[in-house]
Each structure stands twice: as structure tokens, then as C-alpha cells.
Amino acid sequence: xxxxxxxxxxxxxxxxxxxxxxxxxxxxxxxxxxxxxxxxxxxxxxxxxxxxxxxxxxxxxxxxxxxxxxxxxxxxxxxxxxxxxxxxxxxxxxxxxxxxxxxxxxxxxxxxxxxxxxxxxxxxxxxxxxxxxxxxxxxxxxxxxxxxxxxxxxxxxxxxxxxxxxxxxxxxxxxxxxxxxxxxxxxxxxxxxxxxxxxxxxxxxxxxxxxxxxxxxxxxxxxxxxxxxxxxxxxxxxxxxxxxxxxxxxxxxxxxxxxxxxxxxxxxxxxxxxxxxxxxxxxxxxxxxxxxxxxxxxxxxxxxxxxxxxxxxxxxxxxxxxxxxxxxxxxxxxxxxxxxxxxxxxxxxxxxxxxxxxxxxxxxxxxxxxxxxxxxxxxxxxxxxxxxxxxxxxxxxxxxxxxxxxxxxxxxxxxxxxxxxxxxxxxxxxxxxxxxxxxxxxxxxxxxxxxxxxxxxxxxxxxxxx
Amino acid sequence: xxxxxxxxxxxxxxxxxxxxxxxxxxxxxxxxxxxxxxxxxxxxxxxxxxxxxxxxxxxxxxxxxxxxxxxxxxxxxxxxxxxxxxxxxxxxxxxxxxxxxxxxxxxxxxxxxxxxxxxxxxxxxxxxxxxxxxxxxxxxxxxxxxxxxxxxxxxxxxxxxxxxxxxxxxxxxxxxxxxxxxxxxxxxxxxxxxxxxxxxxxxxxxxxxxxxxxxxxxxxxxxxxxxxxxxxxxxxxxxxxxxxxxxxxxxxxxx
Numbered sequence: 001x002x003x004x005x006x007x008x009x010x011x012x013x014x015x016x017x018x019x020x021x022x023x024x025x026x027x028x029x030x031x032x033x034x035x036x037x038x039x040x041x042x043x044x045x046x047x048x049x050x051x052x053x054x055x056x057x058x059x060x061x062x063x064x065x066x067x068x069x070x071x072x073x074x075x076x077x078x079x080x081x082x083x084x085x086x087x088x089x090x091x092x093x094x095x096x097x098x099x100x101x102x103x104x105x106x107x108x109x110x111x112x113x114x115x116x117x118x119x120x121x122x123x124x125x126x127x128x129x130x131x132x133x134x135x136x137x138x139x140x141x142x143x144x145x146x147x148x149x150x151x152x153x154x155x156x157x158x159x160x161x162x163x164x165x166x167x168x169x170x171x172x173x174x175x176x177x178x179x180x181x182x183x184x185x186x187x188x189x190x191x192x193x194x195x196x197x198x199x200x201x202x203x204x205x206x207x208x209x210x211x212x213x214x215x216x217x218x219x220x221x222x223x224x225x226x227x228x229x230x231x232x233x234x235x236x237x238x239x240x241x242x243x244x245x246x247x248x249x250x251x252x253x254x255x256x257x258x259x260x261x262x263x264x265x266x267x268x269x270x271x272x273x274x275x276x277x278x279x280x281x282x283x284x285x286x287x288x289x290x291x292x293x294x295x296x297x298x299x300x301x302x303x304x305x306x307x308x309x310x311x312x313x314x315x316x317x318x319x320x321x322x323x324x325x326x327x328x329x330x331x332x333x334x335x336x337x338x339x340x341x342x343x344x345x346x347x348x349x350x351x352x353x354x355x356x357x358x359x360x361x362x363x364x365x366x367x368x369x370x371x372x373x374x375x376x377x378x379x380x381x382x383x384x385x386x387x388x389x390x391x392x393x394x395x396x397x398x399x400x401x402x403x404x405x406x407x408x409x410x411x412x413x414x415x416x417x418x419x420x421x422x423x424x425x426x427x428x429x430x431x432x433x434x435x436x437x438x439x440x441x442x443x444x445x446x447x448x449x450x451x452x453x454x455x456x457x458x459x460x461x462x463x464x465x466x
Numbered sequence: 467x468x469x470x471x472x473x474x475x476x477x478x479x480x481x482x483x484x485x486x487x488x489x490x491x492x493x494x495x496x497x498x499x500x501x502x503x504x505x506x507x508x509x510x511x512x513x514x515x516x517x518x519x520x521x522x523x524x525x526x527x528x529x530x531x532x533x534x535x536x537x538x539x540x541x542x543x544x545x546x547x548x549x550x551x552x553x554x555x556x557x558x559x560x561x562x563x564x565x566x567x568x569x570x571x572x573x574x575x576x577x578x579x580x581x582x583x584x585x586x587x588x589x590x591x592x593x594x595x596x597x598x599x600x601x602x603x604x605x606x607x608x609x610x611x612x613x614x615x616x617x618x619x620x621x622x623x624x625x626x627x628x629x630x631x632x633x634x635x636x637x638x639x640x641x642x643x644x645x646x647x648x649x650x651x652x653x654x655x656x657x658x659x660x661x662x663x664x665x666x667x668x669x670x671x672x673x674x675x676x677x678x679x680x681x682x683x684x685x686x687x688x689x690x691x692x693x694x695x696x697x698x699x700x701x702x703x704x705x706x707x708x709x710x711x712x713x714x715x716x717x718x719x720x721x
Contacts, residue, residue, distance in 0.1 A: 012652070012654060012655055013654055016654055321640055321641050321643070321659050321662075322655055322659075325658040325659060326655060358652075359648075359652055359655070361643065361644065361645025361648045361656075361659075362519060362609075362645065363608035363612070363641035364608055364609070364611075365639075365640070381518070381519065381521070383521075384519065384520060384521035385521040385523055388520065388521030388522050389521070393520065397520060397647070397651070401516060401517055401522050402522075404516060405517050405522065405525035405528075405529070407511075408511045408512045408517075408525070409528050409529060409532060410511075411508065411509050411510070411532070414511040414512070418480065418483055418484045422485075425484075425485075431718055431719055432718050433713060433716050433718040433719060434688070434691055434716040434717075443649065443653040444653070444688070446653060446657075447653060447656075447657040447660075447688075447689070447692065448657070448660065448688030448689045448691070448692050449687075449688045450684075450688060451687050451688060451691075451715050452485075452716070453484060453485045453486070453487075454485070454712060454713065454715075454719075455487055456487070457483050457484055458478055458482060458490040458491070459478070459483055461487050462490075462506055
């Protein structure tokens with residue numbers, strides 16, 4: 001997909017004036033946070049589980065190579081194949097190669113953000129393989145030639161009217177705005193695709209080292225049909241999703257659904273372990289796991305390592321007031337919200353994504369709700385540090401901070417600066433006590449008044465009283 | 467005879483110094499009421515947060531060293547802002563653990579308190595009295611709330627004043643959109659956030675907005691005034707210190 005992270009501010013401007021999007025974002029705000037809070041209230045040990053999950057993830061990341069190799073050995077022992085892909089390009093080629101071996105015309109897909117990250121659909125299409133998204137949200141987006149705006153609810157930026165219109169256009173059926181009718185329509189369309197597909201591609205929520213299994217957590221059941229019906233199942237997963245044991249997996253499952261949608265458990269939690277055995281009633285004949293690195297191993301051992309704890313629950317964006325104002329597509333690439341503001345610079349370069357880690361007030365809400373306690377504000381600040389080091393900070397901001405710091409490091413001069421600014425603002429504020437328009441402060445006064453100082457600076461008054 | 471009263475260094479904060487001296491005077495009054503000797507070190511300037519949040523670690527560290535030195539020797543450092551005191555708590559991150567400044571920063575952190583949390587620990591609350599009377603709503607500033615755990619403290623203090631009736635707003639814990647330089651770097655998004663906040667403030671029917679951070683207050687007052695919403699705003703210490711005769715933030719003089 002086209003990267004527009006450099007246009008974050010322009011995207012935000014459009015988003016803020018898009019009444020339909022704002023309605024959709026209002027629904028998100030009214031939905032997920034409340035449901036999460038209610039689910040957590042029913043689980044008194046939630047915070048203790050978060051601590052455990054954080055510690056376990058830290059342990060896994062310290063031994064990532066070990067657990068990934070154990071995972072590979074067990075996938076192989078079960079008759080499957082693991083493919084190690086350093087880059088997005090490697091992963092795309094590997095997946096296409098498997099599809100070609102099967103002479104695949106169409107592939108069905110379960111919801112997978114990693115396949116968005118490696119831009120798989122565009123690549124498959126360009127190479128004569130038709131991908132069919134089967135998650136309802138992703139299916140709608142594919143019809144509209146659109147991209148996810150949220151990692152759990154990809155079509156959250158759309159309204160019912162949008163969906164009705166897209167279905168009417170592509171399904172050649174009478175237009176309906178009844179969700180039940182639309183759902184049935186999608187089912188009928190997709191059933192044919194499930195049966196016809198040569199290959200099924202899913203993501204994975206976790207990879208289990210001790211058994212060589214992968215698991216998907218979904219609410220629609222489309223993932224199960226995607227992975228059981230075709231002859232070949234390809235699991236595409238990033239490397240940090242490995243956990244040591246099934247028992248460990250359950251810890252994360254308890255956190256994941258509650259943090260994401262406020263459910264105690266997702267409706268379908270389906271494990272895949274190798275291809276179909278002779279005693280199995282169904283399942284694929286071939287089982288492949290494509291492990292995607294794409295910059296992640298470079299994060300290990302750095303301050304960004306903590307980001308690899310992420311289990312993709314979306315709580316950070318569901319609670320972020322900036323995401324809530326502008327929506328996911330404003331961020332201009334695959335991963336939006338606070339987690340995206342940390343990951344995107346790593347994957348597309350800080351020079352292309354610097355506006356993202358700056359688009360935060362550091363209110364800390366994201367860290368407060370993160371099930372694995374990722375210090376997201378700290379990691380966004382890490383990218384601001386990198387920007388500053390590389391002289392990528394916009395010139396006006398850099399020189400502004402420079403001049404200000406020159407004074408802040410010299411107390412006597414700083415007093416003088418404070419007194420002069422104070423006097424100036426008092427003069428322009430006059431008797432009104434506030435200013436409506438201030439030169440060079442349009443960012444403030446275009447939208448708000450500037451309260452004027454109520455008197456001389458405190459330091460002046462304090463000296464005078466002594 | 468030696469003075470038995472423990473010494474507090476007041477961290478004035480830039481915004482109190484420049485925009486709202488009453489906040490610093492109210493802080494002094496309350497700290498004295500709690501039995502402390504209050505001094506205002508002259509070498510203090512800003513906590514350094516604008517540099518820290520812009521990625522300028524070198525200047526942040528220099529300002530941190532200056533602040534650490536300015537407050538050397540005080541038993542406590544207290545300031546009327548969760549954001550600025552929160553920044554003092556970040557100082558250890560600016561120095562490698564092997565650097566002696568790291569230890570000094572940790573030591574400052576252990577002595578540095580936001581004022582309402584400090585008063586909740588040290589003030590005999592029966593001593594509080596205020597002529598203030600009215601319906602107030604309280605905005606929880608993000609840094610104080612999430613970095614320093616300040617939520618109950620100002621409410622407990624206010625509950626000791628019979629004239630104060632608290633009407634909580636929806637989303638009291640949601641950011642007002644100030645965010646330091648954020649509000650001028652992303653003005654449209656900031657405006658949306660403070661717009662939501664002023665809607666929530668108006669919906670309470672309160673006549674006074676209180677908070678513990680002047681950054682948030684200036685932002686919210688600016689928006690309330692621009693929208694013509696008749697809600698007055700003060701820093702919580704002004705009410706606690708019974709210093710409510712002066713015009714509220716951004717109000718005309720002599721009204």
C-alpha cells in the first residue's frame with residue numbers, strides 16, 4: 001500500500017472534517033473501552049496476569065532463537081515446513097512459490113496484519129493468484145479497494161451505508177441496509193470461495209514451541225474454513241509471536257480478548273498442528289509456516305525490544321484520544337495508533353514516519369491499558385530522540401527548542417525572558433484578561449484564547465516581598 | 467534556637483511564574499500551613515520537559531543537572547504541577563547508571579512531590595478552610611494521574627471544604643489535548659480534544675473547573691472562553707489556600 005505517513009497532518013485535517021468517519025469513530029469510542037472495563041472488572045487478577053505476561057514475554061525475547069528453533073523442530077516433526085524470511089520481499093516470494101507449487105488460482109485469507117505489512121495481496125494479484133479476504137471486515141475492504149484502519153476491527157472507519165453500497169455494487173443484489181441481510185450475502189459469496197480455494201492463508205496469534213502449533217483467535221469462523229478446506233495451509237506470522245507452551249498461550253488468551261473487545265474469550269480459538277494425519281477427518285495436506293522478521297530481530301537488544309511484547313490487542317488505539325480523533329488511516333501505513341507510532345518508524349524508516357511518534361500528548365493512556373505493559377510513550381520518545389540525533393526534527397521546532405534551552409540553562413536570562421513575556425502578554429491582554437490573536441502563536445489562538453498573566457511574574461513578586 | 471521546621475524548596479514551574487503567580491503563593495501558604503519552611507531557590511528555571519519530549523536529551527540533561535543543584539539540601543521539593551514534578555521523576559533516565567548524576571537524580575526523585583499528593587501526606591486537613599463556595603468539576607491531568615498516581619488526593623483535600631460541591635465530568639481522565647508542544651504542532655487534533663473536554667465540562671453544570679496543572683488549565687480556559695462557556699477556572703491550590711478573591715484564570719480584572 002502507498003505510504004502516506006509523511007502526510008499525517010494533511011490526513012488528520014481531512015479526517016477531522018469527515019463527518020461520516022467521525023460518526024464511525026464515535027461508535028468505536030462508545031464500544032470497546034467500556035466493554036474492556038467491564039470484562040476486567042470481572043477478573044480481579046487481571047493486573048497480576050499482566051505482570052506475568054510482561055515477564056514471560058521478556059523471558060521469551062531473551063531466548064527468542066531457542067524457542068523459534070524448538071517451534072521449527074516440532075512443526076517439522078509434525079510434517080509441516082517452516083520458512084524463515086528476513087524481509088517482506090523474502091516472505092512474499094516464499095508464499096508465491098508455495099502457491100505456484102500447488103498451481104493455485106485463488107487463495108482464501110483469514111485476517112492477518114502481517115500479510116498487510118508485507119503487502120501480500122497486491123503481490124499475489126500481480127503474479128496471477130487471486131487472494132480472497134474472508135474476514136467480513138477485510139472482505140468489505142477488499143471490495144472497496146481499501147485498507148484496514150484498525151488491527152482488530154479493520155473496517156471500523158466505515159458505516160453501514162458504506163457496506164450496503166459496496167455490496168450492492170459488487171454482488172448485484174437489491175440494496176439492503178439490514179446487517180443480517182448483508183451478513184447472509186457475504187456468507188453466500190464466500191462459501192463458494194472457501195470450497196474453490198487452492199490455498200488458505202491465515203495469520204497466527206501465537207506460535208507454540210512445545211507442540212509446533214499455531215493458533216488463530218477469531219469471532220467469525222472464517223479462519224477455520226480458510227485453513228481446513230484447501231489442500232494447502234500457509235500460516236504467516238512474525239517471529240515474536242512464539243510462546244513456549246500451551247499453558248503459556250492460555251495466559252495470553254485470557255488477556256487478549258478482554259483487552260481487545262471485552263470478550264472473555266474469542267469465539268473461535270483454533271490450533272493447527274501440522275498437516276492432516278491419516279486418522280484426521282479433515283485438514284490440509286500441506287502445512288507451511290512463513291516466519292517474517294522484517295526488522296524485528298534488529299529491535300532485540302535495543303530499547304525497542306519491549307515493543308516485541310505486543311500481542312496486537314488494539315487496546316492502545318481503542319483508548320487513544322488522538323486515534324479517536326483522526327482514525328487509523330491517518331497514520332498512513334499498516335499499523336495505526338500508539339503501537340503503530342512505535343512500529344512504523346522501525347519498518348518504513350523514521351525519516352518517513354517522524355510525524356507519528358510526535359502525534360502524542362504522552363497522556364499515557366495507552367501504557368495504562370496495555371496488557372503486556374509496553375511503555376509506549378517512552379518508546380515514542382525514543383523515536384523523537386532518534387529524530388533529534390539524525391537532525392530530522394523540523395527546523396523551526398529544533399531552533400525553537402535550541403533558543404529556549406539557551407535561556408533555560410541560564411537562570412538570570414530566563415528570569416528576564418519570563419518577565420518580558422509576562423509584561424508583553426499583560427499589555428496585549430489589557431483589561432480583558434486574555435488574548436484572542438497573537439502573532440506567531442496561531443497554533444494556539446486559531447482555536448482558543450490565550451489567558452493573560454494575572455500580574456508580574458511570581459519571581460518578581462517574591463523578590464519584592466522579601 | 468535552630469529552626470525545627472523541615473525545609474521545602476518550591477519548584478515554581480514556568481507557567482505559574484509567568485501566567486499565574488497566585489498558584490505559587492497559594493502553594494507557599496499551604497506548605498507553611500502544613501508546618502514547613504518554604505524557600506524558592508533562585509537557580510531554578512524550567513524542568514526541561516520541552517527538550518525531553520522533543521528528543522533533545524543533551525539540553526534535558528543540562529537542565530536536569532541545574533535543577534538537581536538548585537534543590538540540593540532541601541528535605542523536599544514540591545511543585546504545583548504533576549507534569550513538571552513528573553519530569554523531575556524522569557531525570558534518572560537522562561544519565562547512565564555509572565554516571566554519578568544518575569544517583570543524584572534518583573535522590574532528587576525521592577524528595578520531589580506534586581503539591582496535592584504532598585499535602586495529602588503531610589497536612590492536618592482540619593486546618594483547611596476556604597470561603598470558596600460553588601459547584602466544581604475536576605480534570606485529572608495526565609502526568610499527575612498516570613505517572614504520579616494523583617487522583618484521590620485533590621478530591622480528599624477538597625472534601626474538607628464545606629463550600630465545595632464536586633460534580634464529576636465524563637472522561638475526567640481523558641487528555642485535554644494540551645501536551646506541551648503538541649498543542650501547537652498538531653493544533654487541529656489538539657482543538658478536537660479540548661473541544662471534547664469543554665463539552666464534558668459544560669455538561670456537568672459546574673461553575674468552576676479545577677485542576678492541578680496550569681498547562682491543561684490554560685488550554686481548557688482558552689477553549690471555554692473562545693466558545694463563550696461561562697465556567698471559571700482555577701488551580702486547585704487557589705481554592706485550598708482560600709485565595710479566590712483574584713479573578714479566575716483568563717478573566718477580566720475588576721469584575
